Each structure stands twice: as structure tokens, then as C-alpha cells.
Amino acid sequence: MSEHAFDTDGKDPATEAFVAHRNLLFTVAYEMLGSASDAEDVLQETWLRWVGVDLDTVHNQRAYLARIATRQALTRLRTLARRKESYFGPWLPEPLLTSPDVAEDVELADSASIAMLLVLETLTPVERAVFVLREVFDVGYDEIAEAVEKSPAAVRQIAHRARRHVAARRPRGTVSSREGRDALAAFQRAVETGDLQGLLDVLAPDVVALADGGGVAQAMPRPVVGTDRVARLLTGGLKRIPAGMSAEPVRINGGPALLLRDNGEIDSVVAIRVDDGLVTGLYTVRNPEKLSHLDRETVLGR
Helix, strand or coil: CCHHHCCCCCCCHHHHHHHHCHHHHHHHHHHHHCCHHHHHHHHHHHHHHHCCCCHHHCCCHHHHHHHHHHHHHHHHHHHHHHHHHCCCCCCCCCCCECCHHHHHCHHHHHHHCHHHHHHHCCCCHHHHHHHHHHHHCCCCHHHHHHHHCCCHHHHHHHHHHHHHHHHCCCCCCCCCHHHHHHHHHHHHHHHHHCCCHHHHCCEEEEEEEEEECCCCCCCCCCCEECHHHHHHHHHHHCCCCCCCEEEEEEEECCEEEEEEEECCEEEEEEEEEEECCEEEEEEEECCHHHCCCCCCCCCCCC
16 A cells, blocks of 8 residues: 555644554564565555544554554464465565665664564564564553553563574674675676676575475475585576576665566565675575565665
8 A cells, every 4th residue: 555545735634644654554564474465455454443543542643553553463464374374385575675774774674684584483473563563663562562462561571582582593693785795796696607606605504595486486395405405506596597587686675685587577586694794595586476566665664
């Protein structure tokens, strides 16, 4: 749902408030769901409920809107879980083409990265909601308690448990833009020329390659782990880009990635995770249903 769908001439306080927080609401929903399409549906549902609220009774519009969006996202998250049970092959979040501004906000870029979203997948729905609201958007415990319908004491315990869980699995540290660019350049050279040596030099021993084709586009059916196995995969499957295929360095979910086009049409996106200067994750999304948000930048916000 585009913000252009709303009248923002200042005559409608409900519309003004919604548009003012739209980017935050989308980001909350997206980080909870890993799906931009579902996040947009959550925005629509949030709007429909928001226009029926008496604004005179709302003391904190940001928290109130976040509460509505969270409840809608929790409902949809449970539906998504059932959908993923029958998903063919690895499931990866729907990638977003993001602006340099997102990359400059280190905390936001980290929270929205493909790697982090995969970590959040390992939390329960309520844990995920509490972690996202508290750690990324600094929503108060009382407001979170209302959003997830738990007591503030219970929310504090859930937050502690979720932080500990995420800390044990999250990316190892902040990566500089230069490290990301260097690793991406090495990968791009390998794809374009078939010379893998530059990439092999930056592959971590525990590198993991995942590909999401959704049973529609050709992709690896299982994760590939380890330098040797990933190198063999690259050697066999990415020797060089075919005629008509191009690779464009972009920022996906705030991190380095390649956008691959086949005769001008988006074919896939390959996002990389870099830790301590080494490539530890390669995430390829080829499912056409997940590539619809790559023809324009998506604005994330806190």
C-alpha cells in the first residue's frame, strides 16, 4: 500500500499520523514476517483499524499504531508458518532493494539483513514480536505487553530469552562498507569471469549457501555448507554469466548483493553475509514471487 493512497493535505489527523509512521509500521511488519507482500497487507489492515480509533483517547500514536500492526502481524505470522511447512526447499525472506540511508543506520541494516531475518525465524511468534519491538524500535515494555497481550513482567522475561537466543546466532560483528564491497566485488568477478580464486580467498570455513526457488525456479534443494562444497557449487553452477545476463551491485536489506538480470528482466538476487572480512553466507532468491520488490527502493524506518 503506497503512502500516495492517502490524502496528506493536513486536513485528516488520522491520515497524517498513519503516513508519518508508515515506514516504521512497514518495517515492524516486515521484520516480523520476512515478507514484504504480507507486510503491506498488515499495513492495510492496520489502516482500516486505525481510522476507527478515537484519536482523543490515544496518548502515544506511534506505540498505538505499532500495537495494531503487531497484532495483525502475529495473526499473519501463524498463517505463514503453515505455508512454510509445505514450501519446497529452503525458505528465504523476500529481499528488498534498499537505499544507502538504510546501510548507514547500522542497527536498522543489521536487524533487516537476510542473515538476521533467518535468525528471527528461529524464535516463536511472540518472542519475535517482543524482540523486534524492543531491540529494534525501542518500544516500552508496557506498550509491548499490550501488543502481545502479556503482562509487562512476562514481556521482560520473553525479551531476555529472545536476546540470549539471538545473541548466540546473530552475525558476529559490524561489517564496514568497504569489507562488504570488497567481498561482493570478489564474488562478482567469480560470477562474471569464472575465476573463483578471488572468492575462495574470502570464503569462511563454515560458509553456508542457501537458494530459494520455491519449487518454481531452479535452485539448490538443500543448504550447502563449507568452503570446499560451496566452491564446487560455484565452480559447477556459476562458471560465468551467460550471454544476456548482467550482474549489478546493489544494497539488499541494507547489505551487499548482486542483482542478476536476464535480458533486462530480474532473474535472481544474491545477498552475502560477511563476518570478520570473510564471506559466511550466500543467499540466492530465485522464486519469482519474491522478486517483485526489486524494481524500486523500499524505504525502511525506525
